Amino acid sequence: MTSRNLSTQLRALVVDDNMINRKIHQKMLNGLGVECMGVANGKEAVDVHGYGQSFDLILMDKDMPIMNGIEATKKLRSMGICSMIVGVSSRSMDVEIREFMEAGLNDYHEKPLTTAKLASIIHHIINTK
Amino acid sequence: MDKVRLQREAAFIRSSLLDQGYLDEQFIQLEELQDNDNPNFVEEVVTLFYTDSARLIYNIDQALLSNPTDFTKLDDYMHQFKGSCSSIGAKKVKNECNGFGEYCEAQNYDGCFRTFQQIKQEYINLKKKLETYFQPSYDHIYAYYLISPYDLMR
Numbered sequence A: 001m002t003s004r005n006l007s008t009q010l011r012a013l014v015v016d017d018n019m020i021n022r023k024i025h026q027k028m029l030n031g032l033g034v035e036c037m038g039v040a041n042g043k044e045a046v047d048v049h050g051y052g053q054s055f056d057l058i059l060m061d062k063d064m065p066i067m068n069g070i071e072a073t074k075k076l077r078s079m080g081i082c083s084m085i086v087g088v089s090s091r092s093m094d095v096e097i098r099e100f101m102e103a104g105l106n107d108y109h110e111k112p113l114t115t116a117k118l119a120s121i122i123h124h125i126i127n128t129k
Numbered sequence B: 001m002d003k004v005r006l007q008r009e010a011a012f013i014r015s016s017l018l019d020q021g022y023l024d025e026q027f028i029q030l031e032e033l034q035d036n037d038n039p040n041f042v043e044e045v046v047t048l049f050y051t052d053s054a055r056l057i058y059n060i061d062q063a064l065l066s067n068p069t070d071f072t073k074l075d076d077y078m079h080q081f082k083g084s085c086s087s088i089g090a091k092k093v094k095n096e097c098n099g100f101g102e103y104c105e106a107q108n109y110d111g112c113f114r115t116f117q118q119i120k121q122e123y124i125n126l127k128k129k130l131e132t133y134f135q136p137s138y139d140h141i142y143a144y145y146l147i148s149p150y151d152l153m154r
Helices: A019-031 A041-050 A067-080 A094-104 A115-128 B003-019 B025-032 B039-067 B071-088 B091-105 B109-134 B138-145 B149-153
Strands: A012-015 A032-037 A058-059 A084-089 A107-110
Touching: A012 A019, A012 A041, A012 B025, A012 B071, A019 A032, A019 A058, A019 A115, A019 B071, A032 A041, A032 A107, A041 A058, A041 A067, A058 A067, A067 A084, A084 A094, A084 A115, A084 B091, A094 B071, B003 B025, B003 B109, B003 B149, B025 B071, B039 B071, B039 B109, B071 B091, B109 B138
Parallel strands: A012 A032, A012 A058, A058 A084, A084 A107
Antiparallel strands: none
């Protein structure tokens, strides 16, 4: 695990309508040396990219109001966003996961995320940069 | 007050909550996130959980009062509530939610209503136990153990 005092120079966007999950995932990522921002739905995720922000990692929840994770992922990919997008959800049916992956995810994890899972994702991003 | 003793008792309460299945590994994950910058992180998250989930519980209560019952809406609200329970490691409450989902799928109103009363009871039980854990005091410890002050000082 990255030292809490060491910045990875990475930026992450946490997209989740549940503020508890946003708080926890942002704290986990901060602990891994990743700078974070949180938004509450897919539309806000698309909008922040439209305003010129970029991220190395996007944690995308599936079920959100206004614009869900599947729609947001498709939209971001159509905008040319190449960031690593990791889908997260508590739904575990294969057909739902497949639909989410086919929207353009790089990876999918079931909630709740752990620091170990996130560390593995961060290390993958660092190694492929 | 004997701070060390209170801390020891708080640690014992935490172990009990884990052993008795009220909490799971996710709660330990949250505790491991606490540091000098956020020494009360877990308490903040739990407080946020009880504030936010009150809204969901109200929504489910209202949905159960509606006629006809919208089982899709009920399932959505419960999915959100269950997700929050899972995020803080509220194992017993989360497990009760599984039963509710099955009754929703079967469009069994009585099952949904009955299970939701159990969910609310477990939710309140956990809240009381976590309050004891986060703010240990001799009064809380006596209440938790249902013992007299003299027993604790032995």
